Amino acid sequence: MKIAYYAFAVGLLLCLCGTAQSVDLVINPDVSQEAVSRNTLRSIFSMRMTRWPDGTPIHVFVMGDKTNLHADFSKQILGVFPHQLRRAWNRQIYSGMGQAPTKVESEAEMREQVEKTPGAIGYLSKENINERVRTISVE
Amino acid sequence: MSVYGPSLSNSARAVACLITLLCQPGMAPWAAELPGLDKTFQVHGFLTQGYVKTTENSFFGDSEDGSLEFRELGINASHRLTPAIMASAQLLSRRAGEMYDGSLDLDFAQLDYAFQMDEWNRAGIILGRSKNPLGLYNDTRDVAATRPGIFMPQAIYWDRVRNMVLSTDGGQVYGDSQFGNHLFRLQLFTGKTPIDENVENTYLGAGFDPKLDQDGITVGGRLLYEWDGGRLKLALSSASLTLEGGSNVLPTGTIDIDYRVASAQYNSGPWSLTSEYMQEPLDYSGFGGYMEPADTTVDGYYLQGSYRLREDWELLARYEESHYDKHDKDGTKSSARLGPAPHNFFSKVWTLGLLWEPTEHLMLRTEFSQVEGTIFLSVLENPRPSLNEPNWNLFSILVSYSF
Numbered sequence: 001m002k003i004a005y006y007a008f009a010v011g012l013l014l015c016l017c018g019t020a021q022s023v024d025l026v027i028n029p030d031v032s033q034e035a036v037s038r039n040t041l042r043s044i045f046s047m048r049m050t051r052w053p054d055g056t057p058i059h060v061f062v063m064g065d066k067t068n069l070h071a072d073f074s075k076q077i078l079g080v081f082p083h084q085l086r087r088a089w090n091r092q093i094y095s096g097m098g099q100a101p102t103k104v105e106s107e108a109e110m111r112e113q114v115e116k117t118p119g120a121i122g123y124l125s126k127e128n129i130n131e132r133v134r135t136i137s138v139e
Numbered sequence: 140m141s142v143y144g145p146s147l148s149n150s151a152r153a154v155a156c157l158i159t160l161l162c163q164p165g166m167a168p169w170a171a172e173l174p175g176l177d178k179t180f181q182v183h184g185f186l187t188q189g190y191v192k193t194t195e196n197s198f199f200g201d202s203e204d205g206s207l208e209f210r211e212l213g214i215n216a217s218h219r220l221t222p223a224i225m226a227s228a229q230l231l232s233r234r235a236g237e238m239y240d241g242s243l244d245l246d247f248a249q250l251d252y253a254f255q256m257d258e259w260n261r262a263g264i265i266l267g268r269s270k271n272p273l274g275l276y277n278d279t280r281d282v283a284a285t286r287p288g289i290f291m292p293q294a295i296y297w298d299r300v301r302n303m304v305l306s307t308d309g310g311q312v313y314g315d316s317q318f319g320n321h322l323f324r325l326q327l328f329t330g331k332t333p334i335d336e337n338v339e340n341t342y343l344g345a346g347f348d349p350k351l352d353q354d355g356i357t358v359g360g361r362l363l364y365e366w367d368g369g370r371l372k373l374a375l376s377s378a379s380l381t382l383e384g385g386s387n388v389l390p391t392g393t394i395d396i397d398y399r400v401a402s403a404q405y406n407s408g409p410w411s412l413t414s415e416y417m418q419e420p421l422d423y424s425g426f427g428g429y430m431e432p433a434d435t436t437v438d439g440y441y442l443q444g445s446y447r448l449r450e451d452w453e454l455l456a457r458y459e460e461s462h463y464d465k466h467d468k469d470g471t472k473s474s475a476r477l478g479p480a481p482h483n484f485f486s487k488v489w490t491l492g493l494l495w496e497p498t499e500h501l502m503l504r505t506e507f508s509q510v511e512g513t514i515f516l517s518v519l520e521n522p523r524p525s526l527n528e529p530n531w532n533l534f535s536i537l538v539s540y541s542f
Contacts, residue, residue, distance in 0.1 A: 040258045042368045051222035065499040095278040096227035096247045
């Protein structure tokens, strides 16, 4: 019986840990930026800041609103809920003040797009990062 | 009847035209970015259909029998020529009972040049027809995916005088500054405002062929403060304009209108709390002195709370109140001065609603409102104020697809 309790406790712990996926910000290797502040990141992902300090156009890539990775990125790194981010994009798109980010269907596509698009920024889970994209830290 | 340039008299034609555009293979959502244009050309749109049922009075159509005359279709295109320059335009067809007939309008068509952009500051200029940034929602008030409910809170965003504050043909300057966690954004606009018959009937009374044109230009703006990426938002907005005209029974005169809104919103996790207060002083001059009793300061406010139940369900509750005269909350003095019964000069509305967003493109809403007073009802839909019922209920459903 005791073993069953332990198994349950370990299972619960694994479940809780499993929901907190770790997500990293990735950029195209040619972007010179070394680190980015959370406020700048919010400007970029709300599509208001459209070029890097060196003048390169910024291209933002995101996963679907309902994916765990997007939810983790929104909540943990930007500090907003996915539906709030969606409304901010909609407010810009339908008033002519901004454009929407480009949606990708998988992490493989995210990695490929960030690798080949100059000025690209996106996010990946740790296990999907390789040398062809660059991670960037959030200050 | 449309004030937005060439108008298709037949709303069905406009709707068919927009649906055809929306269904073009190249413009479907999965192809919203055209190849070869390097992700800088985008097409977006929305289709919204509402159902409105009221126990008494007419709102968005013949709602006592259940109305489907609430439909919004829009399509836009934008092209970011350089990171600093963007051109964009949107076509809109809006059917709202007798208030708007669904004819095709040019909603905005603008060129935006951000001459200053870095990590902390942004400043630019917009030329063309642009949406007026007033309150938290005015610039996207016709887009269900951005509205705080099925209908805009009528205490601030009147549908019966929507065009008075909707857009401006002219210019806008804007500037953003970020200081740590604090963002300040100032937008100033000026130009001509398109006036329509809803505005004419509201300010001069229906039935005597009122005609109003703008005298001079509209000047307005908004100062917005955001803390911690929008956790707290505070805004002050204002627009001023003068209308000139008369009707079959009135000599000519002018109406000076100021529209002022104070807004506050707090977002914390699944909770969102919003409140806005509006004041609109009206000053009639001329008209042979007949309109002077109508001089007043209209005001109104709402308080809305919403709670995200799960990632795709949201509950909302809202209370709103409007007064024709801010010093006469129950309408008795206005009634004695102007004639119609007191309930025509105020409204108090309680609303409960449920939102479901099964996908990021689709939303369904249902709401129930208990209403006392009839101030926000359109005279085009309720031509005899003496027949308006003071206590009524409103039930509505809305489906919207946007991409």
